[in-house]
Amino acid sequence: MKPLEVHCRNRVLFVKMSIEDKGMGMxxxxxxxxxxxxxxxxxKSQGEWELAYGVLADDVREACIDALILRYDHDSPELFYKDGKRNVxxxxxxxxxxxxxxxxxxxxxxxxxDEYAKKFEYYLEAEIPLTVEHIEKYIGMIQRGEIKWVRER
Known part of the structure; x- marks a missing residue:
């Protein structure tokens, strides 16, 4: 299996890993x-990633979780930090x-x-960490097929 690329402490670590399927999607x-x-x-338990076994420094643990999210959360095109909080x-x-x-x-x-106008429209809540630039980036990802599209049959 390809190593996990972890960015931490101004370094890139290539961490050997394996996956154990526990059944029932776990x-x-x-x-x-x-x-x-x-x-x-x-x-990943109830949508949240956690270190279930072992002890790591906080920054290394969070960097590993970031790398796992980016590699294995397929519906997550991005994660970013705002005010020290991870936003997935x-x-x-x-x-x-x-x-x-x-x-x-x-x-x-x-x-x-919009099928008739052949363009994308969006609605963005107020007081959130996302900006219009984020939404425009996601629209571009949808257009390029990087984000899945459910087609009517």
């Missing part, structure tokens, strides 16, 4: 120390050319494709 992600003997278990963007495709945008499980925006 997976454990085992990350191994450079000596190959120590390992750490990360798990998730985009959920719906029927009829509609996408709902969530930040940390909170609905913040919607994007809709």
């Amino acid at each position: 997976r454990d992600y085992h990350l191994y120390d450079k000596n190959g003997l120590s390992f750490y278990v990360f798990r 963007v998730r985009i959920s495709a719906k029927k009829g050319g509609i996408w709902h945008v969530y930040v940390n499980t909170t609905y913040v925006a919607s994007i809709q494709y």
Whole structure:
């Protein structure tokens, strides 16, 4: 398996890893120390990633979680930090050319494709960490096929 690329402390670490399928959609992600003997278990539980086994410095733990989110959360095109808080963007495709945008499980925006005008429109909640530039970037990702699109049949 390809190593996990972790950016931490102004360095890039390539961490050996394996995935253990626990059934019912649950997976454990085992990350191994450079000596190959120590390992750490990360798990996604109820939409939140956590270090389930092992002890790591806070910054290393958070960098590993960031790398896991970017690699394995397929509905998450981006994560960013604002005021020291991780904001994970998730985009959920719906029927009829509609996408709902969530930040940390909170609905913040919607994007809709107008079939007649052949253009995208959006609605953005007030007082949220996303900007119009974020939404325009996601529209571009939808147009390029980087974010899934549920087509009517």
